[in-house]
Amino acid sequence: MAEAHQAVAFQFTITPEGIDLQLSYQALNQIYLSGLRSWKKRVSRMRNSVIKGVYPASPSSWLFVVIATLVTMYMHSDPSMGLIAKIQQHLPLSLNVSLSAQGQTVVSALVFSTLLWLSLILALRFCLKLLLSYHQWMFERHGQISNTTKVWVTLVRLFSSRKPLLYSYQTSLPHLPVPAIKDTLSRYLESVRPLLSDVEFKQMTELASQFESTLGNRLQRYLKLKALWATNYVSDWWEEYVYLRSRSPIMVNSNYYGMDFLYVTPTPLQAARAGNTITALLLYRRKVNREELKPSRVPGTVIPLCAAQCERMFNTTRTPGAETGTAMFSPVSLHYNVLQHWQDSEFVAVYHNGRYFRLWVYCAGRLLSPREIEYQIQRILDDSSPPQPGEEKLGALTAGDRIPWSQMRKQYFTSGVNKRSLDVIEKAAFFVTLDDEEQGMRGEDPVKNLDCYAKSLLHGKCYDRWFDKSFSIVIYKNGKNGLNAEHSWADAPTVAHLWEYTLATDAFQLGYTEDGHCKGQVDRSLPHPQRLVWDIPSEAQVQRSLAVAQALADDVDCHVFPFRDFGKGRIKKLRISPDAFIQISLQLAYYRDRGGFCLTYEASMTRLFREGRTETVRSCSNESCDFVKALEEEQCRRLFQLASEKHQNLYRLAMTGAGIDRHLFCLYVVSKYLGVESSFLKQVLSEPWRLSTSQTPVQQMELFDLKNHPDFISLGGGFGPVADDGYGVSYIIVGEDMINFHVSSKYSCSETDSHRFGAQIIKAIQDIMTLLSVDSKTSSSSKSTAQPETKKLL
Structure with a gap:
């Protein structure tokens, strides 16, 4: 048995002559080497703690500050404006006895230099946090970057010039802001408008208005208090009540x-x-x-997560x-x-x-x-x-x-x-x-x-x-x-x-x-x-x-399939976000599969903020629904552009802390702590996500040489359906010419079928690409025929 091979460090036997102690030097050597490895790791952690603790400065910068201070004093100038002298007056009596006057001055200069160095580190860290709190760059169009953003990028690069460790940016990341309750409710009502009838939407609007004017502002105050105190006002509750309490x-x-x-x-x-x-x-x-x-x-940026x-x-x-x-x-x-x-x-x-x-x-x-x-x-x-x-x-x-x-x-x-x-x-x-x-x-x-x-x-x-x-x-x-x-x-x-x-x-x-x-x-x-x-x-x-x-x-029905007709390369040539393209395709596929629209969940990260996790992008919007309906009636390039821009804006809002669902979730948690009921929050959090989606990002393309090794591509991954009568869809955009999909549903629901929905996804992607490609060619043709006319006019 394997148990018999376990090493024993020592054995002893009691005899009439005393205790016969037998040491296993091999076992003791293993213990020594294992302990040595542990101490090396401790030293490494201590060293890293110092390096990341002073980031974006470096530990060696302390020596530069000290030398600069001493050189300035040697030139008969006081860089401290009298602080060094005051520090010298408050030195311990033992130091005053054992050190000469010059020695006391040097010690005081060292103390001043250290305090100055720490102050500079805090100032640099505060400046970096302010820079990382700027998110307007996400909302600017490609090729139309403002001067403010250009200056901001330069400053971020300057502050990030030192090679950072894995956790160097943690203390410089901004805290997740609490959105204004009015903005959250407005965005929520906009997100559910295409899913509700006029009567239902009117009732929901009245519920939201009543919530805002009564309980909402009270809950919001508690949430802002938590945001001031906690590193992230969402993450600990999200981990506990969404995952660990299950x-x-x-x-x-x-x-x-x-x-x-x-x-x-x-x-x-x-x-x-x-x-x-x-x-x-x-x-x-x-x-x-x-x-x-x-x-x-x-x-594609220098912005840390x-x-x-x-x-x-x-x-x-x-x-x-x-x-x-x-x-x-x-x-x-x-x-x-x-x-x-x-x-x-x-x-x-x-x-x-x-x-x-x-x-x-x-x-x-x-x-x-x-x-x-x-x-x-x-x-x-x-x-x-x-x-x-x-x-x-x-x-x-x-x-x-x-x-x-x-x-x-x-x-x-x-x-x-x-x-x-x-x-x-x-x-x-x-x-x-x-x-x-x-x-x-x-x-x-x-x-x-x-x-x-x-x-x-x-x-x-x-x-x-x-x-x-x-x-x-x-x-x-x-x-x-x-x-x-x-x-x-x-x-x-x-x-x-x-x-x-x-x-x-x-x-x-x-x-x-x-x-x-x-x-x-x-x-x-x-x-x-x-x-x-x-x-x-x-x-x-x-x-x-x-x-x-x-x-x-x-009960789980899984379907995995690679889509090879085209990938992000062809989509980006149309100046369209690949994620928006796929999400709108999923809306079209679901509409064809189920004959309507549903509340759609797309996971977006909030790791621009410290301890950030995810936020929901509600991909089913008024604009995407208008496009899908128009496509079925054969008209709609402009509507797709509006739907794509809307999706991108929703995604950016989610990433920058202006999402809907985590804010409402935290308001609900506060209401439970206070022991008060809100019919609005209760209804919002009970709505099923019949279409739950997520993109698996490819983050380290430098590790894979797809030109020389085109077969070494990952399939990505997937997850189970969130709703009993819904679909779970995961996708990974691989290289320029391939998208892999993972679809899941439940056999027990007669209205869902993963293979059928997979076929609808493929058809939707192909139909939208055909539409956009034809419109793009028509537009290009119109421009080329109009060009000679323009020259004549000039």
Whole structure:
């Protein structure tokens, strides 16, 4: 058994001659090296804290200020205007006794220089925060940049000239502003106008007006007070009440997935793919810990985005928390969830064939080579030992309802071997599943196989993933991979950044040998991966959780398809935003599919602000509805332009903190704390999002050479439907000529069909492009024929 290979630092035997102490120098050396690695990390963190603490200045600038002060004093000039003399008068008596007059002056100058340096840092940071609070640049047309924006860009570049660490900008990012309640209500009414009849809209307008004149302003005052005190007035409540307070399964309902390359599988060997994937993830973690990653920025600009979500990427688990006596949203007791994060972890948890293992990824203070991790993974694959009673389907507890999982955890996992084994999973850097299936776009029916691939990553067998981990990696039998991510700790762009780095590092940097194995040497004396031990006296609750999860998984209808007719290159030639083009196409597709319009959710980031997460772009607007209706009646280039501009404006408002839904959500939370009811807020927050959409951004195109390696393109990822009678749509714009779509719905709803909706999306995109291309050619032709006339007139 693997347990027999655990190292022991010392052994002792009591004999008549005394105590015979036997030290294991190899084990002690491992302890020493592991401790040395930990201290190196502590020193690195302290160093980074100093560097980012003085940003945008540098630590060496202190020496420049000191020298400048001393040189000025040497020239018989007082740069402090008498402050140095006052500091010298207040020096401790012990210093006055031990130092000469000249020494006291130098010490006073050092104190003054340090205070001046700190003041300059605060001033620089304040100026940078003011600069980053300017968002008018987002609303200016391409090629029509104002002089104010040009000066602003120059100043931002000047303040950002030093190479920043990952978290250098955090203290300089502005706080998310609270929109005026009048503006939010006005934008809300505008967003629901195309969805309501005249009578319904009149009633909603009256509700909004009543809310503003009575309860709204009172709630707004509390919200402004929180905004003054808290770093971000939305994020903590959003995390707690939208994610962590949920009692329903997080599998399908909350977790999302990311896919491998579409056309390429770098190696067919499961253990080798696992070796490189795990190594790449751990290299990314090292960059995060050392803050060596470049801060994310708005694409094509120098504007930084908040990096706070990176902090809990690894060594993090969502756990079912204790029962509370009161609940904000319910008069009865409530089970909630807790996010637990550990500073470091030197192992990963691995699931294979119904067994759980702990795989150490460090040895003697060094990261194992990819070939060594492959060797260890192969040991797990070759292990033929059967699962222990209750072990195989234990993961179903994380897939079902949260209350039973909390009760089961409290009853069976608070002590003994169960607690120790559960601690290994929860404290692991991340979770790895070695799946016994083959997935990907393969075989005689690649379309159907892509759909199966998506369903596998979204829920698997409902017990072979640990859905509570911040993310779980899945390595399939044929070498394909993917991930399943828990949603509460971060949003998809943060995970997408990680996954882009992992795929690129795996394929282009680490690479494989000609026979498909990982590169590197193997130390065959490595201890075997450790089997986790369980004592599960009853499997009844596991089976009940599995039944709930299985019913949920069986109901999900996933459809994944790449659109290759054209991509953002052709769309941008028409001077149209690719995102607006796709969103309006989705409106047209939904109208054709369901015969009407619906409340549409598009996720937009608010990471221009500190600890920002997301805001909703309500893509179904008056302008988009007018265009769709006009297109069905065969007239409408101008209406599409209006709809596109409207969508872009809505997106910019959401990014700059002037969205609708997070403000209304926080007002609702305040009303619950105050114990008051608002029929307006209650109705607003109960409206279903029948079309929930999200774009997966490509953030690191420099990692992928699509010209020389055109097949190494990612499929992106997707998520489950938000409404029982709606669609979930995720899309990724890859390169210039391709858009990949992920559509989900529920089989139990007779009105939805993911494949049918996918076909409607393709037709809508093609029809709109045909319309715009014809109009564009007509416009160009008119201009060319009119040109000679103009010359004659001149």
